[in-house]
Amino acid sequence: MLKLYHFWSSTCSRKVRLTLAEKEIDWVSHHIDIVSKLENLEPNYVKINPNGVVPALEHDGKIIIESNVIIEYLDDVFPENSLRPKNSYQRALMRLWLDLAETKIHKNINIISYNKRHVPRANQLFSKEEQLSNIERFPGIEKRAVMLKRFKNGVSNDDEKLATDCLIEAMDQMERTLVNSEWLAGTDFSLADIAIAPFIERFEANGIETLVDWGKRPKTGNWWKRVQGRPSFIEAYSFQDPNK
Secondary structure (H helix, E strand, O other): OOOEEEOOOOOOHHHHHHHHHHHHOOOEEOOOOOOOOOOHHHHHHEEOOOOOOOOOOEEEOOEEEOOHHHHHHHHHOOOOOOOOOOHHHHHHHHHHHHHHHOOOOOHHHHHHHHHHHHHHHHHHHHHHHHHHHHHOOOOOHHHHHHHHHHHHHHHHHHHHHHHHHHHHHHHHHHHEEEHHHOEEOOOOHHHHHHHHHHHHHHHHHOOOOHHHHOOOOHHHHHHHHHHOOHHHHHHHHOOOOOOO
C-alpha cells in the first residue's frame, strides 16, 4: 500500500494525486498541515522529507520525495496506464516540461503568490516574531535564506513583474507547442500535462488574467478544458481540507 504525505491545496501534492488517479492506484492519505499547524517542520516529518515540504511518498518502507521524481517513480513501478510517451524523443520533451514546471513555473508563481497569499495568511495566523521563528525552523540552508530575505525585504513590484514576464514566456511556449500537438509531449496525455496543470489552476486562483487569457492562447485554453474534464483531475481536486 502506498502512503502519500500531502497537503490538500499544494500544487505539487495535486500533481501526485493526479498521477495516482490516472493510474488508478490505491493509496492512503497522510495529510500534512503546512499552513496553520506547520506539521511539515515537525522532527518526525523532517525525517521523512529532509526538505520539510510536501509531498512525500512511502512505498514498501521506502521514501521518495520531490513531486516530479515521485510521478516518474509511480510510472516505473506501476507500468499499467503508462503516462510516458513510447517515443524516446517525446519522452525527452516530457522531461523538459517537468523541468520547466519546477524551475520556471513553480519558482515564479511562488514569487507572485508571496504578497497576494502568503503574507496575508501568515499575518493572520502568526505574529512577526513567530513568523521569523518558523522560518528559522526550516531545514535547508538555501531555502531558509530565501525565505528570510523575503521576510525582511518583501517582494518588490519589479520582482513580481519579472516573475510574471517569465510565466508569460512559459505560457506562450505552451501555446506554440499545442498548435501542432494534441498534448504537451505528443498525441497522448502524459506526465508533462500533469506537471503543468496544477499551476494553471494557481494562476486562476491568483487572478493573473494575463496568464489565463484564452483569447490570446486558444490552444492552451482548449487544453485546459480537456484537462479539467478528465476524471483524474476531478478526483485529485476533490480532496478538500480535512480540518474543515
